[in-house]
Amino acid sequence: MTAQKLDGSATLKAIKAELTERVAALREQGVVPGLGTVLVGDDPGSHWYVGAKHKDCAEIGIESIRVDLPATSTQAEVEAAIDELNADPACTGFLVQQPTGLDEFALLSRVDPDKDVDGLHPVNLGRLVLGEEGSLPCTPLGCIELLRRHGIELRGAEVVVVGRGLTVGRPMGLLLTRRSENATATLCHTGTRDLAAHTRNADVVIAAAGVPGIITADMVKPGAAVLDVGVSRVDGKIAGDVAADVWETAGWVSPNPGGVGPMTRAMLLMNVVTMAERSLAAAKAAAKVTA
Numbered sequence: 001m002t003a004q005k006l007d008g009s010a011t012l013k014a015i016k017a018e019l020t021e022r023v024a025a026l027r028e029q030g031v032v033p034g035l036g037t038v039l040v041g042d043d044p045g046s047h048w049y050v051g052a053k054h055k056d057c058a059e060i061g062i063e064s065i066r067v068d069l070p071a072t073s074t075q076a077e078v079e080a081a082i083d084e085l086n087a088d089p090a091c092t093g094f095l096v097q098q099p100t101g102l103d104e105f106a107l108l109s110r111v112d113p114d115k116d117v118d119g120l121h122p123v124n125l126g127r128l129v130l131g132e133e134g135s136l137p138c139t140p141l142g143c144i145e146l147l148r149r150h151g152i153e154l155r156g157a158e159v160v161v162v163g164r165g166l167t168v169g170r171p172m173g174l175l176l177t178r179r180s181e182n183a184t185a186t187l188c189h190t191g192t193r194d195l196a197a198h199t200r201n202a203d204v205v206i207a208a209a210g211v212p213g214i215i216t217a218d219m220v221k222p223g224a225a226v227l228d229v230g231v232s233r234v235d236g237k238i239a240g241d242v243a244a245d246v247w248e249t250a251g252w253v254s255p256n257p258g259g260v261g262p263m264t265r266a267m268l269l270m271n272v273v274t275m276a277e278r279s280l281a282a283a284k285a286a287a288k289v290t291a
């Protein structure tokens, strides 16, 4: 038996087609969505991600504002770039590509929470905890959307998340346990005594540890869905958290590359469009009040 593919690349394509229509509707009403990025230094991986995000935007009609800063930039210089995007009306939302080598918490906190397309600003993480409307983190959102679009039920499912990082594992648990998802989430980490005992019980395993091959076939319940979030580099190639033999046991596996990575980009685009729609709705509501 071999698992079916949770195809992130194909799903990105489908989502882009849907978003193209939403962007066109916004433009008809005079709203032009714009994504900003702040990139510091010359890490090749980061350059690739940022380039891919802007290419995605161009394809669906979102404008790009790209700010590339030298590796020698100071905290104050990057903060000045953030201030400018916060004030720029052409910028619907933006992200500061991590890592920057600077105080990232300070940078993230400086972004206007209502322009935080990554959903990682402390205010947005707080809104997520409180169940208030806000922008949501792209990678965990992408995992949920990938499952949903392949017909995998989360309601009542046992989901084991491996990794408690701030961009994936930790917010993942919060998203999965919302009423709209209603999954049971177990968050495992390096302090977990018996990881395999947890994963073997799971209907869905979300591997976001960043340890190549940490999830092996013997750790997976037959038929389970396994999402490979980890991105490590081994000999210049992407190595995920999911070992190749998992395809023999699992019912569904997200390939890496081609799985969660493209879904992260899809959710970034969706966040930009949703933010533009929200501000249009707010402007209309305000116009009604004054009329």
Ligand SMILES: Nc1nc(=O)c2c([nH]1)NC[C@@H]1CN(c3ccc(C(=O)N[C@@H](CCC(=O)O)C(=O)O)cc3)C=[N+]21
Pocket: 048, 049, 052, 095, 096, 097, 098, 099, 118, 138, 231, 238, 256, 257, 258, 259, 260, 261, 262, 263, 264, 265
């Ligand atoms: N503020 C911030 N926001 C981010 O969203 C962010 C970040 N910092 N720092 C780095 C990570 C990484 N990330 C990826 C996005 C797309 C793919 C992706 O689409 N990868 C392709 C191809 C990868 C390849 O072949 O090199 C795939 O998986 O198929 C991967 C990784 C976003 N990140």
